[in-house]
Amino acid sequence: MKTIILLIISSFFVQSCFAQKQKVWLDADTGNEMDDLYAIVRLVKDPKIELVGLSSAHFNNPDLLVFEKWNAYDTKGLNTVAESQRLNEQILKSLNRLDIPHPIGADRQIGRAWGQQDPRDSEAAQAIIKAVKALPEGEKLDILTIGAMTNLAFPLQFKREDTYTKLDETIEAEKILEDRWREQNPQDETRVMWDLALVAAYLKPDLAQLETISTPPENKQRTIKAYVKIDEKALADDFWKALKKKF
Secondary structure, eight states, rough: OEEEEEETTTSSSOOOTTTEEEEEEEEEOOOOOOOOHHHHHHTTTTEEEEEEEEEEEEOOOOOOHHHHHETTTTTOOOHHHHHHHHHHHHHHHHTTOSSSOOOOOOSSSBBBBTOOOOOOOHHHHHHHHHHHHHHHOOOEEEEESSSSSGGGHHHOOOEEHHHHHOTTTSSSHHHHHHHHHHHHHHOOEEOOOOHHHHHHHHHHHGGEEEEEEEEOOOOOOOOHHHHHEEEEHHHHHHHHHHHHOOO
């Protein structure tokens, strides 16, 4: 039986058996914050999974409507999914992994502010459907989404100067990671690496704690599993070890 598992921090989590390479799809609003790129690199460099796709996601928030700047972007005329797509392609090229499918996602959210759940088609949606249909019998696809719902209390923080020191500018992918911080958040001495934390917890479940909880009252009521604790130092060390590993 073919199944598809959606992994977000507030959704169901299924621990994968890595006896054979688990197929993973990553959906990232890479243009929104700097930590998506770190998460992408961590997944690409992990030998225990098969990254079968990387799709771009749009991002939106009130600042885009009322301010002239969002991070380093001019908000006027900003196509957010196109920016996520540009960065996805840039980091894959630097890692020599443009062979990984990287379709563009939808340019806006499903539904409207007052409701509705009408689907919104995209190249990414069709590619995910195709990937699921191509699964051998009995296999599943884990989908990690690192959009806004990963912005919970994950205490994985990187220090700016320490990060600059560890990144090697002579290696293209590492230079991209450093430039992203310098261009987007140069004023921040530390950054919470939400998206990297989710990916790292998925890859290293022994370093993260899951609990069964109820959804907040303003959401559809159901029981979910959520990360409530991670080993911050161990996951940070794991990232740097994976980053420096040669293909």
